[in-house]
Amino acid sequence: MDAHLSPNDLAALISRCTGVTVTGEQVTDSDRTFDDLGVDSLGLMGVLAELQRNHGMSRDVDMQPDQSPLELLNLVSGRA
Template sequence: MSPSTALSHEELAEVITRCAGARTDAAALRTTRPTFQDLGVDSLGLLGIVAELEQMFGIRLGDDAERCSSPDELLATTNTLLREAA
């Protein structure tokens, strides 16, 4: 993926499932808007998710991403940083 590509709900759901072991899908992220706590993702799980996104996009997401409390917040933070990096 290039840094100009936006993170989608589908991609984020896959990363959450793969890196934190929390089963979710794009539809659930869009409709129920769970928090990471709702999904059973702890702080270490979130760090793994952020690290994977950094690898995918080739940019540093930083502390703001590591402090996100929900997938929605992480999606918005990531896409803002991707736009800035473009």
């Protein structure tokens, strides 16, 4: 868990891992899925792996591209 991970931090991490430019506002928009942002399953796996390695997220967490970055943010920051 990383309670300090901000929407902007997560947006930057997603951009770095996937090559998709993502803003903090997009991360907090619950209607916007990874699919909508153009992040595919491989990209999402890279994001999850990075959060598991460096932000204390459980290795059991799985997520699909039809879920939203906000769901991920809530998970990793312990709000879910």
